[in-house]
Every structure is written in C-alpha cells, then in structure tokens.
Amino acid sequence: MAKTQDFTKVMQDMMAAFPVDTSAFQDAFKSTAAFGEKMAKVNLEAAEKSVEISNKWTKDTLGKIADMSKAKTEPAEYTKAMTEFASSQAEMAAENMAAFAEVAKKVQMETVELMLAAGKDMQEETSAAVKKATTDMSTAAKKAATAAK
Numbered sequence: 001m002a003k004t005q006d007f008t009k010v011m012q013d014m015m016a017a018f019p020v021d022t023s024a025f026q027d028a029f030k031s032t033a034a035f036g037e038k039m040a041k042v043n044l045e046a047a048e049k050s051v052e053i054s055n056k057w058t059k060d061t062l063g064k065i066a067d068m069s070k071a072k073t074e075p076a077e078y079t080k081a082m083t084e085f086a087s088s089q090a091e092m093a094a095e096n097m098a099a100f101a102e103v104a105k106k107v108q109m110e111t112v113e114l115m116l117a118a119g120k121d122m123q124e125e126t127s128a129a130v131k132k133a134t135t136d137m138s139t140a141a142k143k144a145a146t147a148a149k
Helices: 008-017 023-068 075-148
Strands: none
Touching: 008 075, 023 075
C-alpha cells in the first residue's frame, strides 16, 4: 500500500525559512480599535447632544400646550392662543433644526479629521511593514542561498 507522505516537517521548514512578523497585525488591530473608540466617542457625544435638544424642545412644547389649554373667557382668546402656539412651534422648529444641523456639522468635521488621521497612520504603518517585510524576505533569501551552497 502507498504510504501518505507527512508534510508537517516540510511546512515547518518552509514557515521557518519565511518568518511572519505578527506585530504588524497586532499594531493594525490596536490602531483599528483606537479609531473605533474615537468614532464611538464622536457618535455618543452627538447622540447626547441630540437627546438634549429633543428633550428641551419637548419640554418647551409641553409648556406652550399648558398655556394654550388654559380656560379662556372669550372665544377669540382661543384663536389667539392657537395662533401664538403655532407661531411659537414654527419658531422652535427652526431653532431646533438649526441646533441639530450644528450637531451634524460637528460630527462631520470630527469624522473627516479622524479619517484623515487614520489614513495617514495607516499609510505610515503600511510603509513600515512593507520595508520590514522586504528586509526580512531579503535576509531569508540570503540565508537560503547560503544554505544551498
């Protein structure tokens, strides 16, 4: 019967001849984790600010509804109260939408800054990893050539 050849030793020798430096992967993971943490911070701050704006808007609206729902002595006062409520709602909507737009603008600016910084860091890390890999491969090739002689 034919015996199956064991390639374990061959693979171990091959992997030993071309070592892989895992520190580049670890550095990439650390960079990615740090980037994720910074992005999460930006998003959480935006969410917190948005909730504050919504909460204030709701409280102001409820206060205006309370004023509008008070009993009036003249029918014309109801019309006036409704008009004032509608006017104040339009004004509050404009103010709050502007506040939401500021939050979005801040998130956009901070995200662009983080992306640019991450791109620069990634470029530097990739360049360093390629240089190291080239050096390691050259060294391994020289060792293999020397061993073959």
